[in-house]
Amino acid sequence: MLNQLDAFLIQPGAPKARLAWQRGLTEFWFFGIKEARACLFAGLFFVSVFLVPRTGLFGIPRYDALLLIALAIQAWMLWSGLETWDELKAITLFHVVGFALEAFKTSSGIRSWSYPDEAFTKIYGVPLFSGFMYAAIGSYVIQAWRLFSLRIEHHPPVWMATTIAILIYLNFFTHHYIGDYRWYLAACALGLYARTTVYFRPMQAERRMPLLLSFVLIGFFIWLAENFNTFFGIWKYPNQMGAWSVVHVSKWSSWSLLVIMTFTIVANLKHIRATIRVPD
The missing domain is CATH 1.10.1200 (Non-ribosomal Peptide Synthetase Peptidyl Carrier Protein; Chain A)
Structure with a gap:
């Protein structure tokens, strides 16, 4: 095809x-x-965010309806072979780390953001569907790896990549107590991945780009999606309680760092190190 x-x-005989x-x-x-x-999972999920009214669907509260829809999408992708059981393991981990972060950020002592609507499937003030928003990022990375036949050149040693990923995740918690070390971690990641190149295949020809650039670009589109979700009131930041406003651009850096963590999880749990070449 x-x-x-x-x-x-491409017409023959053309200049x-x-x-x-x-x-x-x-x-x-x-x-x-x-x-x-x-982006199939993320796309279907965000269409659901647009279509499900704030008042709910068929008497089901909005957050609960979104959870049921997300579970149905996930089950369909698994049943159809679009995702494998092995990939589901990685996606499940995103649910766990995502929920832990959400529970902490929405707790009474932090209140970085909140989920204003009521739901039956809320635990510690966090609706369970929220884990699927993190899983959507993991799903994208997994699917893109397969569809574009990705391979990585000059990947840093796995233990270093894993360490920086863990520190990035911990900083989302600790910066409320000991200061935000985001930019120090970003500088470390810049040094680790400075020579790392991702090769991808849109058609027959193989193309390449710096892996760091892909992290930043994915982070940007997640930031756009975050604006979309807050506009529809899925969650709100404190400055959006009275009226909606654009999510601060600094969140772009947070999402880009989260993509680095996501990439590391996928690379390890999906057992795709054969396509990653670490320099000698």
């Missing part, structure tokens, strides 16, 4: 400049298709 579409879009432009357009098209496919 790919070769047929390639032949259709070289036009051929290059057409091939680039075709490759960009397939890149977009694969990106959309990798």
Whole structure:
């Protein structure tokens, strides 16, 4: 199918400049298709956020309805073979680390944000569907790894990558007590991944980009999704209680760091080190 579409879009006998432009357009098209496919879980979930009214659905509170929808999407992806049981293990871990972070951030002594609506499936003030928002990031990384046939060159030693990922996660908790070391951790990550390159395949040709750039780009789109969710009142920051406002751009850096942690979890739990080359 790919070769047929390639032949259709790239007309024989065309000038070289036009051929290059057409091939680039075709490759960009397939890149977009694969990106959309990798975002399938996140996309379906955020469509649900848009469609489920704040008053709930069929008498079911909104947060509970979103949980049921997320479980149905996850079950369908597993049943259809879009995700494997091995991948589900990694995604389940995202639920655990995500819920722990949510429970801490919404606790009475912290109140970094809150979930204003009532629900039956709230524990410590956190609706259980919130874990799926973190799982959506993990699902994207897992799907993109497969669809784009990713391979990593000059990955830092696994123990170093794991250590920085753990410290990034802990900083989300400890910065409320001993100061925010986010930028120190970002500097360490910059040093660790400075030479790391990710190779991906939108079509036949293999392309590459700095892995750090992919972390920043993914973090940016998560920040956009966060604005989307807060606009619809899924959760709110203290400065959004009276009226909605754009989520502060500093959250972009937090999400980019969280993507580094997500990448490390996927790389370890999915057992894909064969596609990661650590320098000697």
